Amino acid sequence: MAGTFDANQLRKGTIYKKDGNTLVVLDYKHIKMGRTPATIRVKVKNIVSGSITEITYGSSDKVEDADVAKRSAQFLYSDGSKLYFMDNEDYSQFELPTEDLGGQEGFLKEGERVVTMYLDGRPISVELPASVELEVTLASDAVAGDSSNNPTKKVKLETGIEINVPLFIKQGEKIKVNTETGEYVGRASGS
Structure with a gap:
C-alpha cells in the first residue's frame, strides 16, 4: 500500500487514491465554521472514467497517496x-x-x-509553477479619485485571461500571477 497523508494537504492538481480509484483534485475548499472542526471539500475527477464528483473530508482524515x-x-x-x-x-x-x-x-x-x-x-x-509571469495586453487607465478601499482594475493578459490588478499597472508590463488563486502577486522582476 502506498503512503497516506492528511486530507488538509490536498490542493488543485493533487493526485490520490480512494477506494481503488485514482483521482485528481480540480477544486479545493477549506471550510471552518465557528467551533466545529474544519472540513475539506474537493471536486475531483476520476482519471480512468472521467467522472467528476465532490467529496468532503474532515481535516484529520487520511487519504492514500497515488504512485505517480x-x-x-x-x-x-x-x-x-x-x-x-x-x-x-x-x-x-x-x-x-x-x-x-x-x-x-x-x-x-x-x-x-x-x-x-x-x-x-x-x-x-x-x-504549474506556483506563479507565472505574464504580460498585460489590455489595461484601462486609472481614473482620478478611484483610490478608496484597495482599488483595482480588470486587465487582460497575454493568454487571454482577465484578472484584477492595482491601478498603477499599465499595458505592456509583465506581472506575476498566482496560478492557484489567479490573483496578482506583483510586478515581474526586471519589469
Missing part, C-alpha cells in the same frame, strides 16, 4: 479543447483535455515549463 511519476514538460499550444505538451526527456508530444487543468489553462503560455504526472506510463495531469 513526475517528469518535466513544455507547453506547446492549445486548440481550445486540448492542450499540447512536449516531454523534455524524450521529446515525445502528448495532449491533455483542457478541462483536466481545472481552470488553470489560462496561465499557460507557449514554452512554459510544467511538471507532468504519469500514471502507468501515460500522462494524466500537469502541475
